[in-house]
Amino acid sequence: MADGSGENPAHQAAERAARQAYGRILSILAARCGDIAVAEEALAEAFARALSNWPKSEPPDQPEAWLLTTARRYLADQARKSATARTHAGALLLLIEEGQSVMTETNDIPDDRLKLMLVCTHPEIDPALQTPLMLQTVLGLDAARIASAFLVKPATMGQRLSRLKARLRKSPIAFEIPAPGAWPQRLDAVLQGIYAAYNAGWDELSDTGLADEALFLARLASRLLPYETEAAGLLSLILHCEARRGARRDAAGTFVPLDEQDTALWDTDRIAEAETLLGTALRMGRPGRFQFEAALQSAHNARHITGTTDWAAIRAIYERLVAISPTLGALIGRAAAMAQTGDPQSALAALSALPENRIIAHQPYWATRAHVLKLAGDTDAAREAYGRAAGLTADPSVRAYLLARRAAL
Missing domain, CATH: 1.25.40.10 (Tetratricopeptide repeat domain)
Structure with a gap:
């Protein structure tokens, strides 16, 4: 029975699963079948079957596990039918069946999204499309939202991504995670993707899912690469911004600009964590864009201590920032x-x-x-x-x- 919004519960369950687990499921499928485009096709088929089957009964208790199992079975079927995959079908089926019973009994889907983001930085992918590809494949954003983040028309972004995926299907890029030693060279593109995801989720006040996903990925990147100052800078930046989330609207839901926010509503624990991360990164002596971005938010958040905003300091930080990242x-x-x-x-x-x-x-x-x-x-x-x-x-x-x-x- 539909709720007061008039939406079908099955559609709502599918939307929640897409929002909360699209990237996690896709990363598992891509790791198993070795091809991002094929994994996307399998997951799209799973969602199509969900929208067809779930309205006929109640949505499953664990939609994410249902989708993963359905997509795996689709991959198995395709492997059986494909002459080109015949020599690999046995190994593929074993991978598909691996842990399948566990995945249908629990909702504990492992998170390999950071690995998938690294795959999206493959040298054969146009650097200008690496971040949009991450946003679409890892976080499930549509072309319109991605286009908004990059200040282009939705049709233009949609065409660019479609052409890229068509090329990937003809010359598939294997799901090959670069060795840890190569991660620093690909880190900047990954951090750009996480930051773009956070910006896309910045205005999701009633549903902070995308912002939370970006925060999680930033934490993961910082933890896996503890000596990369820009990973720490990005995490500090997001924490500083998230510390103010509760003050961006008043009790009536009215927008409150930064300079008018009640600092008593700011999350001082998050500010303290952000300050520690930023201080550690800056002491390493390798400043970068995200450290300066975090420093700007730190200067704004200092108002909860000083009661004023040091605009001279903010202007000086901006001068440093635009010198390296205009x-x-x-x-x-x-x-x-x-x-x-x-x-x-x-x-x-x-x-x-x-x-x-x-x-x-x-x-x-x-x-x-x-x-x-x-x-x-x-x-x-x-x-x-x-x-x-x-x-x-x-x-x-x-x-x-x-x-x-x-x-x-």
């Missing part, structure tokens, strides 16, 4: 810091210098530009920029906040 977010953030330190004209010049094709539909740009214009005293332009920023957000609470700022001018 991402759009970093350049916009630096402009905001310029304005906050009494230099709104330089901030406007910096914002105006950004490529139009990258900022035309980028909501954070217009929200920042509106604030800078307000500080510069250009009320009419600020009002217009607030309107554009409000029109580019899908969050009703953020839209209401921006429109209130415009109305107050």
